[in-house]
Amino acid sequence: MARVVEIDDAADPRLADFRDLARADRRPDRPGGRGLVLAEGTVVVRRLLASPYPPRALLGVARRVEDLAPDLAGVDVPAYVTDADTMAHVVGFHLNRGVLASADRAPTPDLAGLLAGARRVAVLEGVNDHENLGALFRNAAALGVDAVLVGPGCADPLYRRSVRVSMGHVLRVPFVPCDLDEAVAALRAAGFVLGALTPAGDPGAMAGLAGHERVALMLGAEGPGLSAAALAAADVRVRIPMAGDVDSLNVATAAAVAFHATAGVLVPGGRTGAP
Amino acid sequence: MARVVEIDDAADPRLADFRDLARADRRPDRPGGRGLVLAEGTVVVRRLLASPYPPRALLGVARRVEDLAPDLAGVDVPAYVTDADTMAHVVGFHLNRGVLASADRAPTPDLAGLLAGARRVAVLEGVNDHENLGALFRNAAALGVDAVLVGPGCADPLYRRSVRVSMGHVLRVPFVPCDLDEAVAALRAAGFVLGALTPAGDPGAMAGLAGHERVALMLGAEGPGLSAAALAAADVRVRIPMAGDVDSLNVATAAAVAFHATAGVLVPGGRTGAP
Incomplete structure (x- = not known):
C-alpha cells in the first residue's frame, strides 16, 4: 500500500x-x-x-x-x-x-519485438499538436491499434496535456519514436501492408486494407499531410470520402474512422500488453 | 461590397x-x-x-x-x-x-421538408458540451450528413464556441431543434431507418445500415448515452467494437466513425443546401 x-x-x-x-x-x-x-x-x-x-x-x-x-x-x-x-x-x-x-519514463520498447505481436499499427508524421496526439492515442486504444510509431515532427505523447486528452490511454498503447526509414523497414520486415491516408488516395481502398492480416496506417497532420517520402513508401493510398467542399477532418478523427474501417476482426483484449 | x-x-x-x-x-x-x-x-x-x-x-x-x-x-x-x-x-x-x-439567426427549417431531401441524418440527445457539438457538426458536414435533429438536453449549436469548433460547418448543415417524439414521427413518415448507437448494440449491424436508402443515426452523450425512450424508438441498435477495457469514444468521434461506416454511396455536393 x-x-x-x-x-x-x-x-x-x-x-x-x-x-x-x-x-x-x-x-x-x-x-x-x-x-x-x-x-x-x-x-x-x-x-x-x-x-x-x-x-x-x-x-x-x-x-x-x-x-x-x-x-x-x-x-x-x-x-x-x-x-x-x-x-x-x-x-x-x-x-x-x-x-x-x-x-x-519507461524504456522504449524494441520495435521489431513490438511489431511481431501486432496486427494493426499507426505511423504518425508531423502530428505536432499535443491534444490531437492525445486524442489519437485514445482512439487507437479504443479501436484495437496495437502500437503507434511516432515519426518525425510529432509532439511528445507523454507531455502532460497529451496524457490528459488521451484519458491515460497513451500509457497503455505502446509507442516507439522512430524516423520514417526505420519505421518502413521494420514494418516491411514484419509483413505489414502500409496504407497512407491522404486526400489524393482511393476511397475504395479502405475496405481492401481491412482484409489484410497486418496493416500499418500512415497519418500526417491536418493541413500538411504526409511527406512525399511517406507517400512514396506506402503500398496503397487511401482516402476518407468527404462531402461537398469539406477538405479535411481533424487528424485524430480521421484516424478513428480509418482504424475502425480497417480493423478487420477485432480481438478484444488481444493487444500486446506492454510498452 | x-x-x-x-x-x-x-x-x-x-x-x-x-x-x-x-x-x-x-x-x-x-x-x-x-x-x-x-x-x-x-x-x-x-x-x-x-x-x-x-x-x-x-x-x-x-x-x-x-x-x-x-x-x-x-x-x-x-x-x-x-x-x-x-x-x-x-x-x-x-x-x-x-x-x-x-x-x-435564420428561421428554423421545416422538419418534414428537410427530411424529404435527406438520406443521412443525425439525431442527438443530451449532447450538452458546446465543443463536442461543434466537432460533431464538422464531422457531419465532412461525412455527408444532410441534417441534424437537435433533441432534448443538447447545447446550442449556434453558441460561439460551437461555431468555432465546427469551423463554421454548423452554419451549413441544416438543423432543427425538436423533441424525441416529434423527431421519430417525422423520420418514420419520411421512410428513415433509425439506428441507435449504444454500447449494448450489435457491432455487425453497422454495415447493414449502410445499405439503406435513408438512415437516421441516433447519438447520446458519452457517459449517459441515449435515453430508454430513444433506444426503444430505434429500429436497430448498433455498437462500435472496442478493444480491451475501453468503454467509449468521444461522442463526435463516435459519430464520425458511424457516419463513415453507414454513408453508403456518398454524392459529393448532394446535400440539400439550406437550413
Whole structure:
C-alpha cells in the first residue's frame, strides 16, 4: 500500500515532482525538462498505476486519494495528502481533478519485438499538436491499434496535456519514436501492408486494407499531410470520402474512422500488453 | 461590397454586436442573451457569409478584412476596421484570429421538408458540451450528413464556441431543434431507418445500415448515452467494437466513425443546401 503522508506546507521539498507544472512541465521530454510522466484525475492516475511506467508519488486531496485505495494496494510510493488550496500553490494553478501522480519514463520498447505481436499499427508524421496526439492515442486504444510509431515532427505523447486528452490511454498503447526509414523497414520486415491516408488516395481502398492480416496506417497532420517520402513508401493510398467542399477532418478523427474501417476482426483484449 | 468603416474608439456604439463577448455571449440563445450568431477568423467568417444566416456586421484588423474582400463583394453590411488593441478592448479579450462577423439567426427549417431531401441524418440527445457539438457538426458536414435533429438536453449549436469548433460547418448543415417524439414521427413518415448507437448494440449491424436508402443515426452523450425512450424508438441498435477495457469514444468521434461506416454511396455536393 502507498504510504499516505499528510502535508500542509506547499514548500515541502518532497512535492518537487508536482511543483510549477505549467512552467517546469512545459516540455518534460527535453534535456532541460524534468522527464517525468504526470497523470491528472482518478481515471488517468488509475491507468498510470496499471501501466508499465514506474510510479514515483501521488499528490491529492484526501477524498481522491481514498478513491484510489484499491489501485494503490500493491504500490510502494508516497501518497501526499493535502487540501485543495495547498495543492494549487504547489502546482501553480487550481487543479479541479484533485489528484496527480508522477512516474518515470519507461524504456522504449524494441520495435521489431513490438511489431511481431501486432496486427494493426499507426505511423504518425508531423502530428505536432499535443491534444490531437492525445486524442489519437485514445482512439487507437479504443479501436484495437496495437502500437503507434511516432515519426518525425510529432509532439511528445507523454507531455502532460497529451496524457490528459488521451484519458491515460497513451500509457497503455505502446509507442516507439522512430524516423520514417526505420519505421518502413521494420514494418516491411514484419509483413505489414502500409496504407497512407491522404486526400489524393482511393476511397475504395479502405475496405481492401481491412482484409489484410497486418496493416500499418500512415497519418500526417491536418493541413500538411504526409511527406512525399511517406507517400512514396506506402503500398496503397487511401482516402476518407468527404462531402461537398469539406477538405479535411481533424487528424485524430480521421484516424478513428480509418482504424475502425480497417480493423478487420477485432480481438478484444488481444493487444500486446506492454510498452 | 461591404462598407469599410474605420473606427478608433472602442466605445463606439456601432460595435455593440461584438462587445464583451465572453460575458454577453454566454448563452445567446436565451431570452436574456443577444440572439446573434458570431463567427471568428477568416475561414469561419467566409462560411458565415456563404450561409443562410443574414450578416449584420464585421469587425477586424485591416489585413483580415482585406483577405475577405472577394467574399464581401455582394454583401451590404458595415465592415468595421480597427487595430488589434482596440478590438481586444471591444470584445473583452485578445482575439488572435483578427476578424469577427455577426449575423441574425435564420428561421428554423421545416422538419418534414428537410427530411424529404435527406438520406443521412443525425439525431442527438443530451449532447450538452458546446465543443463536442461543434466537432460533431464538422464531422457531419465532412461525412455527408444532410441534417441534424437537435433533441432534448443538447447545447446550442449556434453558441460561439460551437461555431468555432465546427469551423463554421454548423452554419451549413441544416438543423432543427425538436423533441424525441416529434423527431421519430417525422423520420418514420419520411421512410428513415433509425439506428441507435449504444454500447449494448450489435457491432455487425453497422454495415447493414449502410445499405439503406435513408438512415437516421441516433447519438447520446458519452457517459449517459441515449435515453430508454430513444433506444426503444430505434429500429436497430448498433455498437462500435472496442478493444480491451475501453468503454467509449468521444461522442463526435463516435459519430464520425458511424457516419463513415453507414454513408453508403456518398454524392459529393448532394446535400440539400439550406437550413
